[in-house]
Amino acid sequence: MEKQKQKLFSSAYHLSHSSTSILSRNGLLLFVSLLVFLGVFLPLLLFPNTYSPFPSSLPSKWNDYSLARAAKFVAKNGTLIVCTVSYPFFPFLDNWLISVSRQKHQDKVLVIAEDYATLYKVNSKWPGHAVLIPPALDSQTAHNFGSQGFFNLTSRRPEHLLKLLELGYNVMYNDVDMVWLQDPFPYLEGNHDVYFMDDETAIKPLSHSHDLPPYARDGRTNICSCMIFLRPTNGAKLLMKQWIEEIHAQPWSKDNKGNDQPGFNWALGKTAHQVDVYLLSQAAFPTGGVYFWNSTWAKETKGKHVIIHNNYIVGFNNKMERFRHFGLWLVDDHALESPLGKLE
Numbered sequence: 001m002e003k004q005k006q007k008l009f010s011s012a013y014h015l016s017h018s019s020t021s022i023l024s025r026n027g028l029l030l031f032v033s034l035l036v037f038l039g040v041f042l043p044l045l046l047f048p049n050t051y052s053p054f055p056s057s058l059p060s061k062w063n064d065y066s067l068a069r070a071a072k073f074v075a076k077n078g079t080l081i082v083c084t085v086s087y088p089f090f091p092f093l094d095n096w097l098i099s100v101s102r103q104k105h106q107d108k109v110l111v112i113a114e115d116y117a118t119l120y121k122v123n124s125k126w127p128g129h130a131v132l133i134p135p136a137l138d139s140q141t142a143h144n145f146g147s148q149g150f151f152n153l154t155s156r157r158p159e160h161l162l163k164l165l166e167l168g169y170n171v172m173y174n175d176v177d178m179v180w181l182q183d184p185f186p187y188l189e190g191n192h193d194v195y196f197m198d199d200e201t202a203i204k205p206l207s208h209s210h211d212l213p214p215y216a217r218d219g220r221t222n223i224c225s226c227m228i229f230l231r232p233t234n235g236a237k238l239l240m241k242q243w244i245e246e247i248h249a250q251p252w253s254k255d256n257k258g259n260d261q262p263g264f265n266w267a268l269g270k271t272a273h274q275v276d277v278y279l280l281s282q283a284a285f286p287t288g289g290v291y292f293w294n295s296t297w298a299k300e301t302k303g304k305h306v307i308i309h310n311n312y313i314v315g316f317n318n319k320m321e322r323f324r325h326f327g328l329w330l331v332d333d334h335a336l337e338s339p340l341g342k343l344e
Contacts, residue, residue, distance in 0.1 A: 062123050062130070063116075067160075070131035071167055076108040079170040083109070084157060086137060087117040088316065090343070091331055092176040095323070098330040098338045099180040106339050112160055125340045133160060155247045155260050157225070162240035165232045175226040177310040177319055179328045184229075184285075184306050192278040193235035197309070199224035199261070201289035203297055204282045212268060212277050223279075224287060225264040226309060235275040242267035288312040292322060 071080060081100065085093045093111065100106050111130040113119035114137045122130035133156075157173070164171045172184070188195050198204070198213060199222045216222050230236040246263030268277065282290065283304040289312035291298055291305070298305075308328060310319050323329040335342040 060116075060120060062119055062132070065123075065128075065131050067131055067133055067163055068167055070110055070128065071164060071169055073128045074108060074110045075169055078168070079108055079172070080164060081105060081109045081172045081174065082112060082160070082164065083174050083176050084112040084114060084160065085118055085176050086114040087121075089176060090118065090121065091320070093118075093122075094335070094338050094340055094343060095329060095331045096174065096176040096178055096180075097340060098334050099178075101337050101339060103180050103183040105183070105185075109339075114156075122340065129339070133163075155263075157260055158240045158243040158247070158264075161228070161230060162237060162244070165230060165237050165240065168232050170229070170231050172229045173227065174307070175309070175311075178227065179308045179310070179323070179330070180306070181308065182284075182306040187280060187284055187306060188229055188278075190278060191231070193231055193233045193276040194239055195229040195278045195280055197224050197227050197280045197285035197287065197307075198222065198282060199287050199289075199311075201287065201293065201312075203290065203294070206281075206283055206301075208279075208282060210279045212272060213279065215269065220262070220265040220269050223261075223265055223268060224309065224311070225261045226311065227280075227285060227307060233276075235271075239267055239271050239275050242271050246270075285309075292326065 074080060083093065083096065097106060097109065100109060109129060111118070111122050113122060113130045113132045116132065116136055119130050119132040161171055161173060200213070200216065213221050213223075230240075243260075243264050246266045247260055250263060268275075281304075283301045284306040286298075286301075286305060286308065288309050291308050292310075293312065310323055310328075313319055313322055320329060324332075330337070331343075
């Protein structure tokens with residue numbers, strides 16, 4: 001009888017111990033799951049504006065996609081066409097891509113995404129054509145000219161370009177508020193280090209010089225940093241390094257609401273005798289202050305325009321409406337011509 005009691009007691013003890021172990025394991029799993037849930041979703045609830053639609057914490061093969069690997073995949077005959085873009089300006093990227101596709105150069109386009117939303121969306125529709133160089137920027141705000149966000153976006157440009165030059169590529173850089181009407185590559189005459197367009201609104205003769213223009217403002221030129229073609233030469237690399245130095249020397253502040261362009265022009269002046277530069281035709285590569293503001297000139301030079309830049313106007317909607325007014329907003333009627341396809 002005593003042995004039976006001990007056996008029953010032992011069985012009850014083991015059952016109780018086993019149940020307690022099971023409950024402990026289940027409780028531990030529940031506790032860990034709760035911690036994971038809170039760690040992922042609580043910040044989204046408390047700080048919704050600081051997280052992009054595609055946060056970097058989510059696993060993606062594109063997170064580890066390097067600039068060198070992307071450039072190798074995209075480049076054709078040693079040449080890349082590069083833009084930098086943040087998510088709010090995705091429609092302008094699409095519009096620009098349609099115009100590039102019409103000139104049969106879309107395959108060599110590399111999108112340097114400034115946020116994970118852009119990185120994932122481009123690569124989901126056009127695999128391999130977007131890369132992100134950390135740190136990622138905020139993907140929620142469309143930064144206007146003169147803002148600190150705009151400075152943060154544009155100030156990284158020469159660093160990206162220098163890295164590609166050091167990898168040995170020819171690089172054409174474009175802002176995405178541009179539209180191609182013709183193939184620009186035949187206009188890159190000679191074998192110069194750097195090609196660029198003027199940002200002045202004064203009308204030049206059709207046969208104007210291709211040398212660096214005279215200094216106009218504060219002892220510097222007014223060359224546009226939004227369309228540049230670079231060969232991987234020592235001169236081009238020197239210019240990029242000087243441009244980086246000039247940007248670091250003049251950071252954005254409330255008193256100095258700058259962007260990357262003044263630094264580019266200071267760099268051009270300081271390297272003038274060491275870099276072989278080429279000023280592109282104003283008729284072929286007009287600034288927005290000429291093409292959109294001077295209708296007489298635009299009519300007289302019709303058929304000569306190659307790349308139109310939608311600058312000299314501030315604001316996402318204003319730029320879009322001006323493109324629409326001049327028949328240059330291609331997204332509405334020609335979306336299927338984009339390598340990204342029709343956007344939702």
